[in-house]
Amino acid sequence: MALRRTTEEVVRLLTPEAFGWLMRDLREAAGMKIVQLARQIPCDSSLLSRYESAERQPKLTIVQQIDELLGTGGRLERAWHNTDWHREIEHPDWFKHFVKTEATAVSLREYQISRFPGLLQAPEYARALLARGPSRKDGPTLDQRVAARMSRQARFFLEDGPLAIFIIDEVVLRRMVGGRLVMIRQLKHTLDVIRRFPNIVVQIAPDELGERVAATMGFTLLELPNGTEVIYSESVDRGHFSRRPDAIERLSRAYDRLRADALSASESADLIRRTMEGLLNVSPELQPLPTAMSWFKSSYTGENGGQCVQTSHDLRPLGLMPIRDSKNPDGPALTFPTTSFSAFVNGVKSAGFDAI
Known part of the structure; x- marks a missing residue:
C-alpha cells in the first residue's frame, strides 16, 4: 500500500x-486485449476493466503480474507506488454526513424496498442507477460518482469488517436495472460478496409478507463506536437523520421482527441464485452484448464461409455462452447457459441426436 504523503508530495502524485489510463495504454501498446490479459493472470476481465476505469484499486501483486506479462520493465509498479490511492472522493453535499457516519459505524442494519443497497451494488448496476439520477454541469462526472459509491464498500469488504445486515424486498431481485446482463452481474456479485465476507448478511423479505413488512420506505440503522445509534432515511432530494430514542426503539423492533419473518441467509442466497439462473435460462433474448468481445470459431473451419458459428469466452464468468453466425457478425447473437451448451456439445460428440 502506498504510504501517506504530505500535501506537497501529493501534488506530484x-x-x-491516470493510473488506469496508463494501464490501458500499456496493454494496448503490447497489442493485448483485456480478455487475453485476464486469462493469463488469471482473473475476471471485468476486474481489469474496473482497474482501468479507476473504480477499484489493484493489489500490488496483480500490478507486478501485469508488468511481467506486458513486458513493461516495472513501469506500472512504479506508477502504482506514485498514485494517490488515499484521495478523498467527493459525494453530493446532502450525502456527505451519511458517508462520514457510515465510515465510522461499527455495525449497520439496512432495509431496502426499491434497489440493492449501495454497499452491495456492482459497478455496472450503480452506473445504471446513477446515469438516471440528477447531475450538474460543474459537478462530478458519472465515472466519479460510480467511483465514489464503490469507495464506500472497501471497509466492509474485509473478513474482519463491520457487521452489515441487509434486508432486501424480493421485488428488488426482479426489478430490471440496466438490462438483463447488468442484473445477472448484480445478482452474481451479491452471491460472491456474501460467500466471501462473513460479516455481511443478506436476507430477502418475500412477497408473501404483504402488509406485514416493517415499513413502507427503506431506512438504515447505524451503531457508532461510542454506542450511539442513528437512523438514516432518504426522500426524493435529501437525507434525514434522527437520534430520537423513541424512533430508534420503534424501528429497531420493526427491523428485528422483519428479520424473523424474512428468509434465512441460506434461503435468501438460494432465491438470489434461482433468480439469476432464471435470467440465464431466458438469455437467448439477452441484448445488447458488450461491444468489446473476442469471438472465435472452430479451428476445423476454413475461410470460405459455410455453416459456421462463432462463440466467445468473455461471458463465462457469468455462466453464459454467446453464439452468432460467422457470416453475419453484426447480426443478433443467442446466449445460452454454459451448462446447457456443454450438454449440447457432449450430446453431439456422443451421437446422442438423430441425423436429419
Whole structure:
C-alpha cells in the first residue's frame, strides 16, 4: 500500500484515473486485449476493466503480474507506488454526513424496498442507477460518482469488517436495472460478496409478507463506536437523520421482527441464485452484448464461409455462452447457459441426436 504523503508530495502524485489510463495504454501498446490479459493472470476481465476505469484499486501483486506479462520493465509498479490511492472522493453535499457516519459505524442494519443497497451494488448496476439520477454541469462526472459509491464498500469488504445486515424486498431481485446482463452481474456479485465476507448478511423479505413488512420506505440503522445509534432515511432530494430514542426503539423492533419473518441467509442466497439462473435460462433474448468481445470459431473451419458459428469466452464468468453466425457478425447473437451448451456439445460428440 502506498504510504501517506504530505500535501506537497501529493501534488506530484498520479490520480487513480491516470493510473488506469496508463494501464490501458500499456496493454494496448503490447497489442493485448483485456480478455487475453485476464486469462493469463488469471482473473475476471471485468476486474481489469474496473482497474482501468479507476473504480477499484489493484493489489500490488496483480500490478507486478501485469508488468511481467506486458513486458513493461516495472513501469506500472512504479506508477502504482506514485498514485494517490488515499484521495478523498467527493459525494453530493446532502450525502456527505451519511458517508462520514457510515465510515465510522461499527455495525449497520439496512432495509431496502426499491434497489440493492449501495454497499452491495456492482459497478455496472450503480452506473445504471446513477446515469438516471440528477447531475450538474460543474459537478462530478458519472465515472466519479460510480467511483465514489464503490469507495464506500472497501471497509466492509474485509473478513474482519463491520457487521452489515441487509434486508432486501424480493421485488428488488426482479426489478430490471440496466438490462438483463447488468442484473445477472448484480445478482452474481451479491452471491460472491456474501460467500466471501462473513460479516455481511443478506436476507430477502418475500412477497408473501404483504402488509406485514416493517415499513413502507427503506431506512438504515447505524451503531457508532461510542454506542450511539442513528437512523438514516432518504426522500426524493435529501437525507434525514434522527437520534430520537423513541424512533430508534420503534424501528429497531420493526427491523428485528422483519428479520424473523424474512428468509434465512441460506434461503435468501438460494432465491438470489434461482433468480439469476432464471435470467440465464431466458438469455437467448439477452441484448445488447458488450461491444468489446473476442469471438472465435472452430479451428476445423476454413475461410470460405459455410455453416459456421462463432462463440466467445468473455461471458463465462457469468455462466453464459454467446453464439452468432460467422457470416453475419453484426447480426443478433443467442446466449445460452454454459451448462446447457456443454450438454449440447457432449450430446453431439456422443451421437446422442438423430441425423436429419
